Amino acid sequence: MKAVFFRRHGGNEVLEYGEWPAQEPGPGEVRIAIRAAAMNHLDLFVRDGLPGVPLPQVPGADGAGVVDAAGPGVEGLSPGDRVLVQPGLYCNVCEFCRAGEQSLCVKFQIVGEHVPGTFAELAVVPARNVFPIPGRLDFEQAAAFPLVYQTAWRMVVTRGEVRPGQTVLIHGAGGGAGGAALEVARLVGARVFATTSGEEKAKRLAEAGAEAVLDYTKQDVAKEIRALTARRGVDVVIDSVGDKTWMTSLKCAANGGRIVTCGATTGPNPKEEIRLIFWKQLSILGSTMANDREFRAMLSAVAAGSLSPRIDSVFALSRAREAYDRLEKGDHHGKVILVPDSRTREWPDGD
Numbered sequence: 502m503k504a505v506f507f508r509r510h511g512g513n514e515v516l517e518y519g520e521w522p523a524q525e526p527g528p529g530e531v532r533i534a535i536r537a538a539a540m541n542h543l544d545l546f547v548r549d550g551l552p553g554v555p556l557p558q559v560p561g562a563d564g565a566g567v568v569d570a571a572g573p574g575v576e577g578l579s580p581g582d583r584v585l586v587q588p589g590l591y592c593n594v595c596e597f598c599r600a601g602e603q604s605l606c607v608k609f610q611i612v613g614e615h616v617p618g619t620f621a622e623l624a625v626v627p628a629r630n631v632f633p634i635p636g637r638l639d640f641e642q643a644a645a646f647p648l649v650y651q652t653a654w655r656m657v658v659t660r661g662e663v664r665p666g667q668t669v670l671i672h673g674a675g676g677g678a679g680g681a682a683l684e685v686a687r688l689v690g691a692r693v694f695a696t697t698s699g700e701e702k703a704k705r706l707a708e709a710g711a712e713a714v715l716d717y718t719k720q721d722v723a724k725e726i727r728a729l730t731a732r733r734g735v736d737v738v739i740d741s742v743g744d745k746t747w748m749t750s751l752k753c754a755a756n757g758g759r760i761v762t763c764g765a766t767t768g769p770n771p772k773e774e775i776r777l778i779f780w781k782q783l784s785i786l787g788s789t790m791a792n793d794r795e796f797r798a799m800l801s802a803v804a805a806g807s808l809s810p811r812i813d814s815v816f817a818l819s820r821a822r823e824a825y826d827r828l829e830k831g832d833h834h835g836k837v838i839l840v841p842d843s844r845t846r847e848w849p850d851g852d
């Protein structure tokens with residue numbers, strides 16, 4: 502089968518497109534003929550080099566397609582079924598899994614990071630990570646939401662405990678996780694303040710329901726948030742940016758506020774001000790992916806049309822380097838999608 506893979510870490514020059522051995526599904530596993538895969542910032546980190554990434558590796562966490570083959574013991578899934586992949590892999594036997602907290606699993610892994618991923622014609626995953634595609638979605642849309650929306654759901658609903666009418670500040674809301682968090686926070690009924698850069702992105706975030714959009718390249722975000730909240734600060738800050746926003750997050754949280762972190766796109770070692778944490782009695786909450794219950798709740802919201810994954814662009818697998826470029830430049834609006842080259846031949850303009 503054809504796949505995108507790399508044999509060493511680095512920039513786009515390490516990405517190759519070519520033959521990769523097709524894997525047989527083992528007990529409890531299914532093999533999916535991938536029709537569309539979606540890119541995440543994670544894919545850039547995995548290409549650059551993260552501990553625990555085996556080499557060579559096929560990247561890609563998000564994917565959707567049809568069941569190609571089912572391994573021994575798999576029930577309820579048959580070849581041809583339209584399915585999507587939940588990319589969080591868990592052991593199902595440790596104390597956290599038994600408690601229903603799959604993303605706290607002691608053996609937690611992510612498809613395309615620790616095991617071969619979805620930027621391929623075929624991908625093998627446990628059957629418990631496979632869900633039917635909600636009827637109204639095409640393959641591109643079905644691939645576009647599992648990783649970011651589950652991450653957003655756990656951050657906003659479970660960890661942030663955002664309630665109707667509460668105020669939420671989302672840093673970098675133009676990005677995948679931030680944009681999904683904006684949608685989930687609006688669905689919950691919160692008032693959302695978002696930061697981004699550039700007028701185009703600001704306009705889109707306002708359309709998505711942000712009450713105020715701040716340009717972090719031009720405005721003092723902490724000062725603006727004080728003004729917007731009558732000096733009170735916000736109930737919850739969603740921070741996936743790290744180094745560049747952490748101090749602002751500490752300043753913007755209201756007394757007793759909660760700061761949820763799920764990433765560090767600008768670096769993992771920000772300046773800290775411990776006095777702000779104890780004096781304002783802040784809660785600092787980590788969040789990664791989601792548990793099974795949260796994933797199903799998020800999936801129901803997508804199926805009902807309450808959350809709508811947006812597609813930015815679609816590239817053939819053989820053009821993966823261009824897709825990585827597009828994601829890395831950060832000008833995209835919505836998800837960058839990869840599809841097998843055989844599918845692009847169905848399209849008149851080849852793209």
Ligand SMILES: [Zn+2]
Pocket residue numbers: 591592593594595596597598599605606607608
């Ligand atoms: Zn486990």
